[in-house]
Amino acid sequence: MPIIVRLDVMLAMRKMTSRDLAARIGIAEQNLSLLKSGKVRGVRFNTLEAICSELGCQPGDLLEFQPETEEA
Amino acid sequence: MTIDPNTLTQPARRIQIVMTCGMALFLAITAGLAFATITKPSSVGPILADFGGFSTGPLMAWQTVALIGITAIHLTIWLLLLGTARHVFRHLADGEPEAASHAARNLANWLWAMLAWGLISQILVSLVATWGFPEGQRAISFGFGTPQVSIALSALIAGFMARAFALGAELWRDHSEVV
Incomplete structure (x- = not known):
């Protein structure tokens, strides 16, 4: 998947644990963990909004597009 | 947006209970038929023929056996049908729409079987029940009315439900998988 989730980096920068963030934005810690590891099919706008609002960042700080390199 | 599956699972659990009661009722009827066959075999035949719409006097042994056999197949199909319907609602109540889809497909097949056997058994019952009648009064009955149309519609709806559950x-x- 060429979309990289940078949530762990943002959490480390804010010195916040996944558990704290999950509790603050009201989603299951397990779901946040899945999001952190990129093992999800999508992110709802309201989840993204809650995370950005809590971490004081932009959606672009959380998600990054890395094109898959074609091996010759 | 949070989707609450309880709006589906709770009614499904209730319908599952209704289906279980239906199965219990049909099991009781089957047991009653078995008991009557053992205790009063001569009176079972005319009762079954009467139930099929043919008033007859005493029947020969083979006629009674044939009518009991036809009724037993009917009851078996009903039990399998109710059992499959119970499975559909149990899977829905357990939050397993994929398994419910398979069960709904089976339900549709059993409904078609019920329709086919209903038509065949009507012919057989009329033939068996009127076998001993004088010449000119014997009959072969075949009918396609509201009950058959209802079963065909139910089978079509069950088949559609199977597809809907698979999509669901x-x-x-x-x-x-979306957080």
């Missing part, structure tokens, strides 16, 4: 299962999987 896919949507549910997709929904659960």
Whole structure:
């Protein structure tokens, strides 16, 4: 998947644990963990909004597009 | 948006109980038929023939056996049908739409079987019940009316439900992978 989730980096920068963030934005810690590891099919706008609002960042700080390199 | 599956699972659990009661009723009827066959075999035949719409006097042994056999197949199909319907609602109550889809497909097949056997058994019952009648009064009955149309419609709806559940299962999987 060429979309990289940078949530762990943002959490480390804010010195916040996944558990704290999950509790603050009201989603299951397990779901946040899945999001952190990129093992999800999508992110709802309201989840993204809650995370950005809590971490004081932009959606672009959380998600990054890395094109898959074609091996010759 | 949070989707609450309880709006589906709770009514499904209630319908599952209704289906279980239906199965219990049909089991009781089957047991009653078995008991009557053992205790009063000569009176079972005319009662079954009367139930099929043919008033007869005493029947020969083979006629009674044939009518009991036809009724037993009817009851078996009803039990399998109710059992499959119970499975559909149990899987829905357990939040397993994919399994419910398979069960609904089986239910549709059993409904078609019920329709086919209903038509065949009507012919057989009329033939067996009127076998001993004088010449000119014997009959072969075949009818396609409201009950048969209802069963055919139910089978079509069950087949459509199977597809809808399969699609629902896919949507549910997709929904659960979005955070």
